[in-house]
Amino acid sequence: MEMMLSTSRPLRADARRNREALLTTARQIFLSGEADTGVEEIARKAGVSVGTLYRHFDTREALIEAVYRQEVDGLCAATAELLDEHAPDDALRRFLLLLVDHAAIGKGMAEALESIMMTDSPVFDDARTRMAQSLDQLLAAGVAATTVRSDVTGRILLRAMGGICEMRATDGWQQEAQQITAILFDGLRVAGH
Amino acid sequence: MEMMLSTSRPLRADARRNREALLTTARQIFLSGEADTGVEEIARKAGVSVGTLYRHFDTREALIEAVYRQEVDGLCAATAELLDEHAPDDALRRFLLLLVDHAAIGKGMAEALESIMMTDSPVFDDARTRMAQSLDQLLAAGVAATTVRSDVTGRILLRAMGGICEMRATDGWQQEAQQITAILFDGLRVAGH
DNA sequence: CCATAAGGTGAATCGGACTCCGCTTGTGTT
């Protein structure tokens, strides 16, 4: 009998299945814009009970966090690729616009991204940190190429983007968001281009 | 018997007193950072019952809106003065920083300002519109002086500021907010200074 | 000083997140 109390033994088959169903269902719901769906309905649509939902996720917020960790992963994965294929400042610009695009996917998704970007909730700490790190990478590359000002942190930029994405759900918001992003980006570049 | 059904006859004395007490109490509570105080407690501290609170304000949100309409008024009033005493682009810069300062007054206040700036809630429509108009004025002056780019609207800028103010309640947030604002402002100026 | 409608009250309702406990089932063992 080994006593590894930390990393937990593998989940039971049905448990893994249910957890997966919850994540998938929640994802669909959020993508479709029903961001304010209650836990009861999420559980029902996933074919389990609220009790099960709460066995897997401490709170409603924790479920949302789990869903969007995936999205964030995708976003962060783009960082390296962008830096590979574009000049640092252009990579940064494209990444910022990518953030807007992701917010555009769905209202629910945007709200989650906002939560990640805007709140101080420890629940989103992980996602937030990784996003900030991606931005730090992009900024650092720009600074090294002296095309981006050096007094900005990824965390700060993340906040600003959060605000911009928050404007979703207005007519033509996406165009506006891109516009603001462009302005912000202009502000980021070193004075004389 | 005149039938002016719209503008309503003057409130009864006790009604006005209670309404005033509610606004004052709510203001203090929000300023002190207890932004999540329940209606029950707000009413109790104001010396009335919840019923009375709801007689004067349709929802909890409506009360908050009423409280902050005052703040917004103060902010908007500063517009003319700033334009009087500073170059248009400088007036704009100062106004943006003023927004940050106001958000700094208190967590509750900041949250309300955010609601005004970020949501689409019709409840905050009025406040939002007036803020956007103030910004439009400042932008227009800058455009006329050719020191500010002409493709930005007050509404868009308001959103961006909302995001920035949202970062309140983090260590050193105010400094960060000012920094972002500065970057945004740099982006607003016409290319060749 | 009365009539009356504006205003006030607070117990009850409603809605939604979260908890609890008895029942079910996967899994590892013999």
Place this chain on the structure above:
DNA sequence: AACACAAGCGGAGTCCGATTCACCTTATGG
């Protein structure tokens, strides 16, 4: 193949805060 039991599950019930409503109180104009 049957058992033991810990991991899981269901879903009624609790909690809590916003909102409502039927009834009582009191300014106010005549």
